[in-house]
Amino acid sequence: MNFLNLRPRLKTFADRHIHYLDESQVARQISFPDFADKAEALIERLRAAGVQPGWRVGMVAPNCRDWLVWDLALMELGCTVVAFPDDMVQEQGVKLFESYDLSLIVLARDGVPSALRAHPNTAWIDMLGTGRIEWRTRSGRVPFPVDDVCALAFSSGVSGTPKCLMINRRGIEWDVEHFVPSFRTLEDDRLLLFLPLTHQQQRLLAYAAYWHGTSIALTPPEALFPALEKLKPTLCLAPPLLYESIHERFMAALDDMAPGKRRLVGALRTVAKALPGFVGTPVRKLLFQRIYATLGGRMRLMITGMAPIKRAALDFFEELGIDLYEAYGLTETGVIAANTPAGKRLGAVGKPVEGSIITLGEGGEVMVQRSQYASFGYLHPDGSTELFPVGAPMATGDIGKFDQDGYLYLLGRKKEIIITSQGHKIHPERIETLLNAHAEVGKAVVVGNQHKQLVALISLRRAATPQVEQALGAWLAAINSRLRDAEQIGKFVLTDVQFSVANGLLTRSLKLNRRAIEKRFSMELFGMSSVDEQPLSEEEIRSVDPDLLQLVKATWEAILERSNLPLKENFFALGGDSLCAMRIIAHLQEKTGTGISVRELFQDPTILGVARCLSNERDALPAEETLLLGAEEGAI
Incomplete structure (x- = not known):
């Protein structure tokens, strides 16, 4: 597989499509050749606008067809695609340009900070066929210390700035060519992509679909279940939470049944398990028809990884007759091990995939060695890099063991x-x-x-x-x-x-x-708080209206579902995220009549900081527009 050959290869699969839901939730599709033509037209426009190989281009948009068009075009041009998670966009805004040395950011039209929308070095993601693409020339672009960096990806990071990884084009090409074929895809298969395309793993799956001629069912995560029903995928890679939630839905339905019906279902499940595969199929279809329908009616193969999965969920999908395979990989390394149709063991993450050598280091830490890792190393905020050793085993941070047949089991994270x-x-x-x-x-x-x-x-x-x-x-x-x-x-x-x-x-x-x-x-x-609250200084007390301070505190506690929150602790350290921030700001706008924004919360992400901002904005309001706090009560 070679990225330069992806677009021509797409044109050879006339009967393969990208399926998606439009803004009205109606199922649409575009053939692989037509999709390739859109990418080709965008490539020509970008070349005409002066885009050069090695330029870094940010992507800030939800999953959509045009996201994939831009990604394919930029990769073929030799640009470095930088896909930003939403919380980073909300926190940093226009600072992203300097932090990651960007020439251009491609934006969705909604949900983007106003300062970023107004920046001259931006383009709308849906502007594929019309409008000029231009930006101010920026000097000082710093080249990477290695060739073949095709993207920057971000780890999930539980606090602070996520780690930024330099993605290796050759590592992606290796996984596409060697790992995906082990699952024996069929001509009428349709691969579900629903996790944000900011996840490098999701884009890896897209490239694999292009290369091997597998149709795609694309949706943003919030539209997953309507998309499953309407786009009818057959293949899915998802975190354990999806499979556990499907199992949970079935268990909740059982809980709500009358005792007699629950006993009947239990008896039918026992019968279905005892019957040979094809003989038990009619019984399973009767028992689980709602679940099959929820999954679109065609799902045949699912893969999970990223975190441990409950054994009950694995057993449940065995009962459904849908193959669910555990696999193991890291953004840093690429795919490491997997269960496949050639060999599967429940509870294990599989055997080493082709090209991976796995050993166990001190304390049972899983060590992996590949000729091509999926990433070259870390790019730090100051622009410095930390490269992984070439050809040497890499410590994964996971603790594991092998059974006598060579299947790998993960016991936990070293840092946990x-x-x-x-x-x-x-x-x-x-x-x-x-x-x-x-x-x-x-x-x-x-x-x-x-x-x-x-x-x-x-x-x-x-x-x-x-x-x-x-x-x-x-x-x-x-x-x-x-x-x-x-x-x-x-x-x-x-x-x-x-x-x-x-x-x-x-x-x-x-x-x-x-x-x-x-x-x-x-x-x-x-029996104790994890945060040592510091008392407010006299200056801090004078800077804020006490009624507003109480309102902000009550709002945070209701939306974060916590009590006794400290006034000066960071919003994100308390478990907050961009969705919670938007709910908090909407409630405070309604209660106070001010124009406070999410950006202002991010600038000083504490209860005290938000209350101080509200106090300043409220002081600027005419007297007749000032609302009396505490006059209304209600649930948030």
């Missing part, structure tokens, strides 16, 4: 190891897997670093009752009996809060944000 106050080192993921097996558990998190005992926070599938608490207590006692003394759970805490990206308890890649979870629930887990 809990060290108790007695010095015991414990992998929380193993214990969480045991806890997650209970039917009432949505997601369990084990914490206890520098504490005498481990504590389990359990997010429940449904509301807690004395019976549920008693059942979980018995479950925990049974688990403790199988663990070493140092690994045993001394206390468990139940919550009905669901972990999500919106509330900051999951990262952008849908992994547990352990730091945010422990900080948010520190009072419940350990």
Whole structure:
């Protein structure tokens, strides 16, 4: 596979298409040849505008057909594509140009900071066939220390600035040519792309679809379930959360059934499991028809990775008769191991893929060696780089083991190891897997670093009752009996809060944000706040209206679903994100009549800072426009 040959190759697949939903949620499609023609026309316009190989071009837009057109055109031109996650855009705005030495940013028309929209070095993503593309010439572009950097990608990062990776074109080409064929795609297959295209893995899948002639079903994540029904994909790669939520929907439906119907369904499931594959198909279709319909009715092969998946979800998809394969890879390295149709073992992440050599280092850390890694190394904010050693094994930070047949099992992350106050080192993921097996558990998190005992926070599938608490207590006692003394759970805490990206308890890649979870629930887990609140100075007290300060505090606590928030703690450290920020700002605008914006929250992301900004804006309002705070009450 060669990027320079992607567009000509697309033209050979006349009966393959990119399927998507338009603004009215109507299913549309464009053939691969027509898609290639759009990219070719854009390439000519960009060349005419003076675009040169090596220029860095930012992408700020949700998943859409035009995103893929721009990406293909820029890659063929030899530009470096820099796909920015939404929170980085909201936080940095026009600073992105200088931070990443950009020549141009391609923008969606909605949801972009006004200063960025007004910048002269921007172009609209839907402006493919009309309008001039131009920008002011910027000097001082710094070349990369290595050739073949085709993109910059960002890690999920639980706090601060995410790490920026320099993506290796040859590493992508290797994975497209060698890894994807192991799943034996069919002529009528349709690959689902729904995670943001800021994820390098999603674009890797797009390139693989172009090269191997597999149609694409493209949707933004918020439209996933309508897109599944209307675009009818057959192939899907997704984080465990998707598969676990599908299993959860089925379990919730069971909970709502009358006892007699629930027993009948249980009996039919037992029968279906006992029958040979094709004989049991009619029974499965009857039992799971709603789930098949939710998935579009054609889904046949699914892949998961990125985080541990609950064993109950794996077993459920086995029961559905839909192949679900676990795989393992990193943005830094590329694909490392995978279960495939040639060999699969539940609970393992598979065997090393072609071109990967896996060994276990000190403490069982997984070490991988490839002739071409997916990235060259890190690009730091100051412009310096940190290159990965060529030809040497790379430490993944994951702890693993092999079974006798060469299948790799992941036991946890090295950085997530809990060290108790007695010095015991414990992998929380193993214990969480045991806890997650209970039917009432949505997601369990084990914490206890520098504490005498481990504590389990359990997010429940449904509301807690004395019976549920008693059942979980018995479950925990049974688990403790199988663990070493140092690994045993001394206390468990139940919550009905669901972990999500919106509330900051999951990262952008849908992994547990352990730091945010422990900080948010520190009072419940350990009986103490994780933040030492500093008292306000006299100057700070004078700078803010006390009523506005109370309003802002109450708003943050309601939307972040936390109590007793400190006044000077960073919004993002408290679990906030751009979605929560927009909800907070909308509520404050409604309550105060001011024009405060998300940008101002990001400039001083504390309760005190937002209240001070509101105080200044309110002081500038005419007296008749000033609203009386506290006159209205209501849920946020």
